[in-house]
Amino acid sequence: MExxxxxxxxxxxxxxxxxxxxxxxxxxxxxxxxxxxxxxAGPEHNPSPAAPVDTNWRTVEYETLKWxxxxxxxxxxxxxxxxxxxxxxxxxxxxxxxxxLQIINLMPVDQAALYPIIEDFEDRFDISILEEINRCVQNAxxxxxxxxxxxPSSNAGIDSYAPVATVFDEPQYPEDDYYAGExxxxxxxxxxxxxxxxxxxxxxxxxxxxx
Amino acid sequence: MYNLALMKDTVAxxxxxxxxxxxIAILEELNKKYANRVVHDVGLAICVFxxxxxxxxxxxxxxxxxxxxxxxRLVVFRPFRSEIIVAQVKSNSEEAVRLTLEFFDDIYIPxxxxxxxxxxxxxxxxxxxxxxxxxxxxxxxxxxxxxxxEAGEYIRVRVESDEFYDxxxxxxxxxxxxxxxxxTYRRPPYRIICSIAEAxxxxxxxxxxxxxxxxxxxxxxxx
Numbered sequence: 001m002e003x004x005x006x007x008x009x010x011x012x013x014x015x016x017x018x019x020x021x022x023x024x025x026x027x028x029x030x031x032x033x034x035x036x037x038x039x040x041a042g043p044e045h046n047p048s049p050a051a052p053v054d055t056n057w058r059t060v061e062y063e064t065l066k067w068x069x070x071x072x073x074x075x076x077x078x079x080x081x082x083x084x085x086x087x088x089x090x091x092x093x094x095x096x097x098x099x100x101l102q103i104i105n106l107m108p109v110d111q112a113a114l115y116p117i118i119e120d121f122e123d124r125f126d127i128s129i130l131e132e133i134n135r136c137v138q139n140a141x142x143x144x145x146x147x148x149x150x151x152p153s154s155n156a157g158i159d160s161y162a163p164v165a166t167v168f169d170e171p172q173y174p175e176d177d178y179y180a181g182e183x184x185x186x187x188x189x190x191x192x193x194x195x196x197x198x199x200x201x202x203x204x205x206x207x208x209x210x211x
Numbered sequence: 212m213y214n215l216a217l218m219k220d221t222v223a224x225x226x227x228x229x230x231x232x233x234x235i236a237i238l239e240e241l242n243k244k245y246a247n248r249v250v251h252d253v254g255l256a257i258c259v260f261x262x263x264x265x266x267x268x269x270x271x272x273x274x275x276x277x278x279x280x281x282x283x284r285l286v287v288f289r290p291f292r293s294e295i296i297v298a299q300v301k302s303n304s305e306e307a308v309r310l311t312l313e314f315f316d317d318i319y320i321p322x323x324x325x326x327x328x329x330x331x332x333x334x335x336x337x338x339x340x341x342x343x344x345x346x347x348x349x350x351x352x353x354x355x356x357x358x359x360x361e362a363g364e365y366i367r368v369r370v371e372s373d374e375f376y377d378x379x380x381x382x383x384x385x386x387x388x389x390x391x392x393x394x395t396y397r398r399p400p401y402r403i404i405c406s407i408a409e410a411x412x413x414x415x416x417x418x419x420x421x422x423x424x425x426x427x428x429x430x431x432x433x434x
Binding site: 019 | 212213215216218239243246247248252253255257258287289313314365367411415418
């Protein structure tokens with residue numbers, strides 16, 4: 001194991017929620033397909049049992065989803081479009097990337113919640129900005145949808161996810177010559193099957209020319 | 212809260228996985244290895260985000276596995292310093308308040324990071340904060356004045372620091388031929404220290420105006 005970059009990009013809570021929901025739906029669909037295949041094949045047919053899903057992975061997935069779907073969390077009042085709109089609104093203010101990410105994660109609708117997020121507030125902004133940003137957040141909220149994501153039985157919604165809608169940072173891949181010494185005869189880059197890479201959706205929510 | 216970490220690792224695929232497409236099998240293998248584990252100085256791994264690059268599977272002398280060199284991105288939980296996060300109060304002790312995020316609960320607010328003036332109620336075994344002090348002794352404050360850090364409440368905190376420990380378990384202890392359980396306290400591998408000693412931080416109900424006497428205005432706190 002080797003860590004090339006411990007912090008290649010930051011993810012918003014909503015992105016993690018989308019990713020995990022998608023993986024969960026995928027697995028449930030696979031399980032169902034396997035069950036159906038087994039039933040269709042009849043009792044005589046006895047294929048090698050599918051490898052059980054690792055419990056560690058299952059646990060963290062379940063608990064993270066449970067947390068992100070908790071009614072108090074802002075993720076229940078967001079969707080892809082609302083985040084994009086909020087990010088666009090926030091461009092007007094001279095906020096750092098981390099501050100924007102926190103505003104999107106927490107969706108502060110009152111001044112008390114917003115105030116600690118912005119560093120050195122008094123020196124940088126006028127107090128009226130708080131209200132303006134609160135209003136932006138309020139505008140970007142959608143009605144809380146506890147049933148999010150769509151039930152796994154309906155596959156229509158799941159296919160349409162663009163998994164990396166708002167990756168905040170271009171991933172920093174190592175230099176090409178990094179691999180020069182390695183014996184890579186053929187390499188494949190598996191980007192198609194596992195979500196479009198960040199650059200494919202580069203016109204996403206957060207402006208990227210920021211430092 | 213969450214990051215992508217770029218990682219490199221070598222994965223062995225066992226022959227019983229040769230039937231499925233290699234990228235699926237590799238993802239499964241990586242998730243098995245990393246999910247829900249703390250990677251030192253990186254954070255708590257949630258799951259693999261995607262594969263960036265994979266080498267050709269190679270067979271080594273001595274086993275039937277296919278070995279792949281993989282570069283991949285991992286979703287990790289690691290809030291940065293000074294990030295504001297929302298958590299839930301898990302428990303109170305005299306030294307610290309412990310918070311939980313369901314999937315991670317080694318989050319602490321040491322007493323020094325509680326808002327001033329605060330006190331520990333030995334009967335309820337909970338810390339409380341008194342924004343408008345009326346009596347000399349904090350424990351004499353009338354109940355409505357006290358803002359308790361009750362378990363289960365949602366709380367907004369600032370991350371002050373985080374610590375990683377890589378404690379090796381020692382050799383197994385054996386007394387007269389019988390293995391004994393090692394009961395010594397083991398430090399969590401990853402721990403986050405948080406603070407609520409600031410305007411806007413603390414239980415969410417303190418600030419959203421739902422409690423008449425308890426919540427205060429920003430200006431008041433600043434003054």
